[in-house]
Amino acid sequence: MRDAFDELKGHKVTVFGLSMDSVEKQKEFFSKHKLPYDLIADTDGKIAKALGVPLRMAGKFMARQAYLFKDGKLVWKDEKGATATQGEDVLKAISSSK
Numbered sequence: 001m002r003d004a005f006d007e008l009k010g011h012k013v014t015v016f017g018l019s020m021d022s023v024e025k026q027k028e029f030f031s032k033h034k035l036p037y038d039l040i041a042d043t044d045g046k047i048a049k050a051l052g053v054p055l056r057m058a059g060k061f062m063a064r065q066a067y068l069f070k071d072g073k074l075v076w077k078d079e080k081g082a083t084a085t086q087g088e089d090v091l092k093a094i095s096s097s098k
Contacts, residue, residue: 001015001017001037001066001086001087001090002033002034002035002036002037002087003087004086004087004088004090004091005036005037005087006036007087007091008087008090008091011091011094013068013090013094014037015036015037016037016038016039016040017035017037017038017039017040018039018040018042018047018048018062019039019040019041019042019061019062020041020042020043020045020048020055020060020061020062021041021043022041022043023041026039026041042062045059045062048062051065051067053065063079064080064081064082064083064086065077065078065079065080065081066078066081066086066089066090068090068093068094075093076090076093078090078093
């Protein structure tokens with residue numbers, strides 16, 4: 001998502017990262033990877049549960065997924081998001097939904 005961020009922004013896509021890490025760990029991750037988007041600390045997993053994201057390793061981590069909402073409705077979901085291609089995958093989904 002980071003590498004495709006400018007193009008996603010051009011399509012008026014807002015990107016958020018979500019993890020069960022603490023705010024402190026997220027700050028480190030944010031700085032280390034120079035992320036251009038905000039991270040949300042879902043330390044209790046409530047947001048993940050609401051989205052139906054599977055938890056891994058005894059509920060310590062959530063599976064990597066991506067969601068695309070338009071006008072408040074879910075229009076695309078990637079349940080096997082790969083960091084190397086996820087930005088491209090979202091851009092393809094945007095193109096196909098036009």
